[in-house]
Amino acid sequence: MKNKYEAVIGLEVHAQLKTQTKIFCACSIEFGKPPNSQVCPVCLGLPGALPVLNQEVLVLAVKAGLALNCAIAPLTKFDRKNYFYPDLPKGYQISQFDKPICHDGYLIIDQKKINIKRAHLEEDAGKLVHSGAARLHGSAYSLVDFNRSGTPLLEIVSDPDLNSADEARKYLTELRNILRYIDVCDGNLEEGSFRCDANVSIRPVGSNMLGTRVEIKNMNSFKSVKNAIETEIERQEQELDKGNKIVQETRLYDEATGDTHVMRSKEEANDYRYFPEPDLVPINIAVSFIEDIKKTLPVLPEVLRQKYVSEYQLTYDDAYVITEDKELTGFFETVLKLNVNPKTACNLLLGPCLGYLKENKLAIVQTKLNDNHIKDLVSNLESAQISFTGAKQVLLKAMETGNSISQIINDLGLVQISDEVTLKKFIDELILKYPNQLQEYKAGKTKLRGFFQGELMKATKGKANPQILNKILDESLN
Amino acid sequence: MIEIKDIEYIAKLAKLDLSDNEKALYAKQLDSIVSHFKELSKIDTTNCEPLSHPLTITNVMRADHVIDTDTFAELAKNIPDTEGRFFKVPKI
Ligand SMILES: [Zn+2]
Numbered sequence: 001m002k003n004k005y006e007a008v009i010g011l012e013v014h015a016q017l018k019t020q021t022k023i024f025c026a027c028s029i030e031f032g033k034p035p036n037s038q039v040c041p042v043c044l045g046l047p048g049a050l051p052v053l054n055q056e057v058l059v060l061a062v063k064a065g066l067a068l069n070c071a072i073a074p075l076t077k078f079d080r081k082n083y084f085y086p087d088l089p090k091g092y093q094i095s096q097f098d099k100p101i102c103h104d105g106y107l108i109i110d111q112k113k114i115n116i117k118r119a120h121l122e123e124d125a126g127k128l129v130h131s132g133a134a135r136l137h138g139s140a141y142s143l144v145d146f147n148r149s150g151t152p153l154l155e156i157v158s159d160p161d162l163n164s165a166d167e168a169r170k171y172l173t174e175l176r177n178i179l180r181y182i183d184v185c186d187g188n189l190e191e192g193s194f195r196c197d198a199n200v201s202i203r204p205v206g207s208n209m210l211g212t213r214v215e216i217k218n219m220n221s222f223k224s225v226k227n228a229i230e231t232e233i234e235r236q237e238q239e240l241d242k243g244n245k246i247v248q249e250t251r252l253y254d255e256a257t258g259d260t261h262v263m264r265s266k267e268e269a270n271d272y273r274y275f276p277e278p279d280l281v282p283i284n285i286a287v288s289f290i291e292d293i294k295k296t297l298p299v300l301p302e303v304l305r306q307k308y309v310s311e312y313q314l315t316y317d318d319a320y321v322i323t324e325d326k327e328l329t330g331f332f333e334t335v336l337k338l339n340v341n342p343k344t345a346c347n348l349l350l351g352p353c354l355g356y357l358k359e360n361k362l363a364i365v366q367t368k369l370n371d372n373h374i375k376d377l378v379s380n381l382e383s384a385q386i387s388f389t390g391a392k393q394v395l396l397k398a399m400e401t402g403n404s405i406s407q408i409i410n411d412l413g414l415v416q417i418s419d420e421v422t423l424k425k426f427i428d429e430l431i432l433k434y435p436n437q438l439q440e441y442k443a444g445k446t447k448l449r450g451f452f453q454g455e456l457m458k459a460t461k462g463k464a465n466p467q468i469l470n471k472i473l474d475e476s477l478n
Numbered sequence: 479m480i481e482i483k484d485i486e487y488i489a490k491l492a493k494l495d496l497s498d499n500e501k502a503l504y505a506k507q508l509d510s511i512v513s514h515f516k517e518l519s520k521i522d523t524t525n526c527e528p529l530s531h532p533l534t535i536t537n538v539m540r541a542d543h544v545i546d547t548d549t550f551a552e553l554a555k556n557i558p559d560t561e562g563r564f565f566k567v568p569k570i
């Protein structure tokens with residue numbers, strides 16, 4: 001069935017910057033410390049305390065902006081966003097309103113350009129804990145941990161250029177990937193260092209009008225983003241089909257049920273009364289500062305993919321999977337420096353190797369595998385010393401033990417039999433064992449060739465080099 | 479013209495509970511402040527960069543070095559209510 005509607009989606013991502021300290025004070029931002037052990041008068045909003053910008057925040061934000069093809073503002077400043085909530089100690093959040101540090105960028109997913117409207121700096125709020133004990137006692141209260149208060153965030157806002165839940169997931173994957181590549185954000189979804197809100201609306205296919213948009217919050221994984229958006233698109237389609245109007249509102253995604261429910265409607269929407277932050281002076285960003293940072297940028301995933309496709313004849317999909325993992329890409333690059341056939345190396349890495357890494361939740365650098373292992377393994381494959389099936393086993397052993405490839409091949413007894421004289425002996429024995437079958441074959445029952453082939457593989461325990469085996473088999477049978 | 483309903487809206491956002499007398503008083507006072515800005519906006523500012531800070535200094539920053547700040551015991555003296563190492567607040 002052809003769909004009547006088209007989805008229009010914009011995403012807001014909060015990426016935590018990989019600094020040592022908070023954005024406006026010298027408290028550590030290390031995750032998982034005892035509650036309120038990393039707080040000071042600044043991040044608790046005590047009277048008289050003054051914020052001072054962390055210079056590393058500026059470096060990382062510019063780096064992210066450049067990697068996302070953004071323009072960097074020559075002059076940027078901070079503003080107060082005013083609202084009350086118990087996790088916000090000052091009664092306002094220091095953010096950026098009219099002069100964001102980065103603007104007008106883009107990133108590419110599946111050859112499609114997704115525009116990035118802006119990326120601005122802000123401080124994170126504290127964390128509310130609704131303790132179970134509170135409910136038992138019937139006394140309604142919440143607990144607050146301000147360790148996260150003042151953690152530096154870069155809020156990256158896309159244009160509504162995404163048209164499906166799948167595109168949204170791809171955009172997020174690519175964005176996270178880029179930020180991890182340039183070492184600006186660790187992209188850890190569980191620890192909340194990469195969070196996402198979505199604006200979703202639908203419109204009749206072919207229309208240029210923007211429908212009423214609904215904001216969805218509280219999605220904690222890429223899977224829940226995809227789910228939440230799909231569910232919301234369906235809900236809006238059903239509303240429109242029933243002749244109802246979409247109400248502008250904020251909805252919360254419920255991980256457990258996979259549904260969304262209303263958090264607040266537009267009438268209750270906050271009026272943040274932004275105004276310039278008087279406690280922080282403006283920041284001029286010199287062209288030379290930007291140029292210096294540009295020099296530190298690594299080659300970005302999309303550029304690598306294009307290179308792998310055009311220079312090494314990898315498929316785009318294979319190149320994509322390799323570059324999804326920063327460590328794996330680094331490893332692949334060092335392997336390529338050893339003049340190894342890229343296609344074969346890629347097959348080894350994406351097949352058995354990646355499977356093993358995922359299963360054991362490891363990065364490639366955490367295994368004992370090195371670039372020479374791949375080089376030796378590929379050369380063994382190329383000289384037909386071992387089969388690809390054998391190579392898979394060897395690779396897994398190499399990751400576990402770090403032993404040399406030749407030793408592993410010996411230990412596992414995987415050396416292929418490519419020697420014609422040895423193989424001929426196996427064939428002669430077989431012919432003696434099955435004289436009837438040989439006669440039938442010669443009488444025209446050529447299907448029996450497969451029978452001999454199978455018996456030979458059995459006799460050699462699968463170690464026969466298939467090409468040479470076929471050649472001698474033909475010679476012996478005919 | 480600032481009206482009572484504007485004052486009520488601002489008071490609600492600022493979580494202030496105002497009496498009728500206060501609302502009337504603030505409406506009058508805020509109105510005179512806003513009128514003053516109306517006066518200022520008559521000036522032609524076409525070639526004038528917006529001022530984002532009254533000071534002329536820029537780029538005040540600090541190095542990214544941690545200073546250990548675990549002063550919870552000290553802090554707790556000023557927290558009206560705690561539970562363990564948490565601040566205790568009314569439920570939202
Ligand atoms: Zn602090």
